[in-house]
Amino acid sequence: MKKRIKMAVVGLRFGEYVVECQILGQPGMDAIELVGVFDLDASKSSKIAQKHAVRQYASLDEVLGDPQVEAVGLFTPPNGRAELIRKIIRAGKHVMTTKPFEQDAADALAVLEEARALNKIVHINSPEPLPDAETAQILNWQEAFQLGQPVSVRWETYTRNHEQADGSWYDDPAQCPVAPVFRLGIYGINQLLRLCGKVDAVNVAHSRLFTGRPTPDNGELSLQFENGALGSVFASFCIDDGQRYANHLCIHFTRGTVRSEVTQTFDNHDMRAKKLSLQALDSEGRVVTRSVNLESEQLNGKYQWENFRDAVRSGQPLAGEIDPELIAHGVQVINAMCEADQQGRLVVIPELHSREPSTERPVAMYPPVKIAT
Ligand SMILES: NC(=O)c1ccc[n+]([C@@H]2O[C@H](COP(=O)([O-])OP(=O)(O)OC[C@H]3O[C@@H](n4cnc5c(N)ncnc54)[C@H](O)[C@@H]3O)[C@@H](O)[C@H]2O)c1
Numbered sequence: 001m002k003k004r005i006k007m008a009v010v011g012l013r014f015g016e017y018v019v020e021c022q023i024l025g026q027p028g029m030d031a032i033e034l035v036g037v038f039d040l041d042a043s044k045s046s047k048i049a050q051k052h053a054v055r056q057y058a059s060l061d062e063v064l065g066d067p068q069v070e071a072v073g074l075f076t077p078p079n080g081r082a083e084l085i086r087k088i089i090r091a092g093k094h095v096m097t098t099k100p101f102e103q104d105a106a107d108a109l110a111v112l113e114e115a116r117a118l119n120k121i122v123h124i125n126s127p128e129p130l131p132d133a134e135t136a137q138i139l140n141w142q143e144a145f146q147l148g149q150p151v152s153v154r155w156e157t158y159t160r161n162h163e164q165a166d167g168s169w170y171d172d173p174a175q176c177p178v179a180p181v182f183r184l185g186i187y188g189i190n191q192l193l194r195l196c197g198k199v200d201a202v203n204v205a206h207s208r209l210f211t212g213r214p215t216p217d218n219g220e221l222s223l224q225f226e227n228g229a230l231g232s233v234f235a236s237f238c239i240d241d242g243q244r245y246a247n248h249l250c251i252h253f254t255r256g257t258v259r260s261e262v263t264q265t266f267d268n269h270d271m272r273a274k275k276l277s278l279q280a281l282d283s284e285g286r287v288v289t290r291s292v293n294l295e296s297e298q299l300n301g302k303y304q305w306e307n308f309r310d311a312v313r314s315g316q317p318l319a320g321e322i323d324p325e326l327i328a329h330g331v332q333v334i335n336a337m338c339e340a341d342q343q344g345r346l347v348v349i350p351e352l353h354s355r356e357p358s359t360e361r362p363v364a365m366y367p368p369v370k371i372a373t
Helices: 014-023 042-052 060-065 081-090 105-117 133-144 179-184 186-196 305-314 324-343
Strands: 005-010 032-038 071-074 094-097 122-124 150-158 199-207 218-225 230-236 248-253 256-265 271-281 287-295
Touching: 005 014, 005 060, 005 305, 014 032, 014 042, 014 071, 032 042, 032 060, 032 305, 060 081, 071 081, 081 094, 081 105, 094 305, 105 122, 105 324, 122 305, 133 186, 133 248, 133 256, 133 271, 133 287, 150 179, 150 186, 179 186, 179 199, 179 218, 179 230, 179 324, 186 218, 186 230, 186 248, 186 324, 199 324
Parallel strands: 005 032, 005 071, 071 094, 094 122, 150 230
Antiparallel strands: 150 248, 199 218, 218 230, 248 256, 256 271, 271 287
8 A cells, every 4th residue: 555645724613523533534534644733823733733643833833844744634614725725835745735735726726836946745625636426327327428529518416595694704795605506516626627628708697595694695606718619507595395505417419328326325315326317319319318426425526535645646636637727717718707796797817827826916806705605
């Protein structure tokens, strides 16, 4: 078995969950060895360091100066994440981090390109380095059955959550644009980019049905892909049919359709297993059908710890690893969604060029956020 990667975790609110439910147990424990923790809030670092008998670092510089640390698990908020990653890779360490990758798309691209040049691995849970099992299955069917190009794709997720206003960022449309899509639909956006390629333009629609917040609880993002396909990501806090966060997908290609349906749920109504079904025409015009069952652990948005270990140990990206441009493009789509919401119109996504970081950070389109999923 390959040697585990010695990792320090930085940012310990969601990072505490990552330490306790991802790294110190399955799914990450065979790939990662936790060596220490750091948060700007020293009480968090000290609590977790003591609880798990690992080192408490006093600063990021101290983490980066520790020769035993091979990688940093970075679970700070997204605003300015590229800057922190730049510092970490320049210190010779690899990075596992979380969605959303950054708020500044050009800076995201610049740091991912720099990581490639330095042979440093930077992985994230969404978009994942390699396609999740559902996405990979659809891409395989597209090729094996010559389904042609995507024409239309619909992705949806929902739960029932009647929230009250509390003055937090959830109440601010500038910080939480098209709230259900921003909070729940980001996994769908990244999955659709993998399946359909880049997006030319976006628009949004939303409503408030039951929420006590000023932000919507029912929202939809429309996507016009460069290849002509049309897509939508629908997310809602207004639906309770005994199934939460199902992440349904229906994608039509020119010669076939793939649909997902939930086949099993946990007692708490989270999805446990899905069936993915294909219907297509073969070259002689006969109908072909296929289906596969997928467990929830195989679906998108998961941290690919073993792939991270393999990439770090080989010192290069995995074969077929996602391009930096597509990760940065996902950031552009979120920013365009925010602009479409603020301006009430279709927003065309400009071509992206990476740029060297300036000492003065650009004004973020929306301020630092806390994200709950
Ligand atoms: N399912 C998921 O994958 C999932 C779920 C929840 C949150 N997240 C992501 O995790 C990230 C963090 O979310 P959160 O809810 O914990 O945010 P948060 O703002 O509540 O907490 C961030 C923590 O990081 C610390 N921190 C901030 N800057 C730091 C720095 N420079 N060095 C060290 N510590 C620093 C803060 O003190 C705080 O404890 C977000 O990008 C969020 O989207 C992912």
